[in-house]
Amino acid sequence: MAAIELQGVTKRFGAVTALNDLDLTVKNGEIYGFLGPNGAGKSTTINVLLDFVRPTDGTATVLGHDAREESTEIRQRVGVLPDGYHVYDRLTGRQHLQFAIDSKEADDDPEELLARVGIAAAADRKAGGYSKGMAQRLVLGMALVGQPDLLILDEPSTGLDPAGAREMREIIHAERDRGATVFFSSHILGQVDSVCDRVGILREGELVAEDTVSGLRDAIDTQSTLVVRVDQTPPEIEQRLRALDGVSGIMVDDTTITVESNDGSKSAVLSTIEESGASIEDFSTEDASLEDLFMAYTNDDRKVVA
Amino acid sequence: MSWTVVAQKDFRDAGRSKMLWAVSVLFVLFAAGAAFIYAQIPALQQGGANNAISSLGFVHFLQSPVTMLVPIIGLLLGYKAISGEVENGSVKLLLSLPHRRSSVVFGKFVGRVSVLTVSIVVGFAVATAVMLALYPNVSPGRFALFVLLAVLFGAAYVSIGVGVSSLTKSTTIAGASIFGIYLLFNWLWETIGLGIGWVLSGTFFFTEGIPNWFQLYTRLSPNGAFSNVAGPMLSDAGIQEALTLTPQPGDPFYLSTWFALLILLGWIVIPIALGSLRFRSRDL
Incomplete structure (x- = not known):
């Protein structure tokens, strides 16, 4: 069973076609880098996987569940770092983690997760005062709650400094080693070649290339x-x-x-x-x-x- | 249950809103101030010929200010519940977690009604304290009933606010909508009814008494429903008796108190139900 399977997914917003008959398969246990310039349709793809938007045509399956019909089952087993999110300004970092833990009925220790993403010191500060990078770490921490089978990370390095981006890569590797599948999008290639097992390149809603990183290297x-x-x-x-x-x-x-x-x-x-x-x-x-x-x-x- | 987690989170979050605290303080000041003024001005009292100050009279005195202030609090609590999260993107955090869209709408409704309840109960608790200090004759049971009705009334407006909030991505549109709704139910409803009467009968005046349809029409707004429940419930009549009361003996069932209560409950259930349906089917 594939972790993610898109078949003929098309999404139109009015006259604009964001995804055009997209087929995509992400295997269990791999790190898949989803590349493309801004506006290529990466976030739309992720939004379809999470049932944030409904495809005009085609089907999406995540961990064997239909993305439209069984979305809560999917989100129970998936950790997400979405794009264009906003934290709850009035809640602390710890409260954010606790909310994710309660929502997933998991038994993680908020303290431990906050330490893992490097913001333990800010646990009791309101997230409205966090920098972009700290917010990104916080939401990554929320994504790790409940040992998800699949991590979906939309532009995970946004707002992170180089050290933060390296920690992000380490966490991605550690999660893969634990047995999770990691699907992440990026418009920056440098983040991908050192992390990914496979890469897909999206352009104007279509997959224009897909290969292992070494396969791409051979080609060039x-x-x-x-x-x-x-x-x-x-x-x-x-x-x-x-x-x-x-x-x-x-x-x-x-x-x-x-x-x-x-x-x-x-x-x-x-x-x-x-x-x-x-x-x-x-x-x-x-x-x-x-x-x-x-x-x-x-x-x-x-x-x-x- | 998923919605309880959302409700808890939302109660914590909305409960920290400065705007909400300002409104609550206003409400406390208003309730306590009204209690004080009521004690000071005998002309306002409806305690009867003996001029005794009574809590029942006070409750009547509170009724119309409550119908003006509670809708504002309810609508303000509700209108950003969904639209605000969709507009700024925090809904993506919320829905990345395993919550159904309907649980989000319902949980937010419950969370915000809880905040409203706290604000109303605190307001009236202060009023009670003032009353106990000033009034010889307090009827705590009826006073508690009035607080409960005020909470139900507020819940109807939270429901309307959350319902509107689930229809749009824009807090500006949601804000304009609740302003319009406030005007409609607090200022325009009766005028519109008179307009309908004019279309039907060619006159603005009901020469042969107020027709039943018009009485029902006024009860169809949350404010009308609330007033027509609160009035009989806070009279000297027993609760059982109050529920079956109609304005005149022999009036149809739809003019009875329990029917008005049903309308009020409808205003609590229907707006969030519709909002939830819409929110379920739309792209974020």
Whole structure:
């Protein structure tokens, strides 16, 4: 049984299609990174899983339960860090935890959970006075109540400093090691490659790529990025470069030409630039990163031919 | 039970609202002040020819100010219950936990009625203290009954407030709606009824006595229902007798006290039931 299973899920808000016939499977016990730029539909997907919004079409199953019909059963076994939430300003951190514990009829110790997410010292302060990062820790603590079988974390690193983001990753790993499945969304790739077993990339409501992190790496191993600084950018340089074999992406700025290409076509790129009338002042190559791939999948502005 | 957890949380949360404390203080001042003024001004007393100061008279004296203030407290307590949480996003914390939407609506209603009850009971407790100090003749049973009726009346308005609150994501819209509802039931209801009478009979004046339909119409508002329950219940008649009382002997059943009580209970049940139905079916 899969932890999460979406089949043909479509969600329209008026004329806007947020999710378009989305199929997605998250296996039991894995850490799944759900990537995509803002507005791709990540939060909508999570809202469908939690029955916050109802799909226009398709079905969603979480831990074997139908997301629409058996939502309370699902939420009993799932820990959630939602997006765009707001804490209860007038209740303390401890009261928040106690509320989650009472709601799930769990027997956790609020103290222990607050310590685990690093805000034990603020337990008796009203959450309205918490910083964004502290609120994020508090809600993560609420998500951990009752040893959930599945953690759904929407942009978990929001508001956290680098140390906080590292603690978040450690908690995610610890929860997976305990046996939980972790599904988290992010628009920042750097959070994903060190944590996830598998990654799915969502764009405009559709899953455009899905693989293990190493699988994605293999796919881009032969790629590299060439950054060339020139005195001027000749007209039609883009078309001329695009015509070359092995070039997969081009971005032209004022005096910088960035080319994504096979390792073998570097010299062809450089000579094409010189032949078209520009003189090269400097150039460097970088191995393509997951970031580049992510951008290639998600960003139109870079005119990438993926 | 899931709703009890929500109610508890909500009682703690709403109970810490400064606005609520301000309203409660206002209510305490109002109840105690009224008790004091009532003792000071014999002309206001309805204690009978012997001019004795009585708590029953005092309760009558309180009735119309209560119908003005309690709806405000109830509506203010209710209108942000759901819309406020949807608007600012805390509903996502609430519904990430295993609560049904209907438990959320019902739990919030119960939590806020509890807050209202505390505020009414404290207000009247202070009034009782003032009364015990000033009045020779206190009837605690009827006074307690009046407090209970005031709580029921307030619960009807909390229900209306929470019901409205579950229909919209915007506290601004909810706020405007409860303002309109307050105006409707406290200032416009009878005028509208007279307008209906004019359409039906071509005159604003009922020359042959007040027709039954108009009497029923006035009882259909929470305020009318409350007044028509409180009046007989606080008279000298026994409770049993008061319940079956109608304005005139031989009036139809729908003008009896128990029917007005039924209408009042309807105002408690129906708005949150409708709000709950709507909240269940909508996207957050």
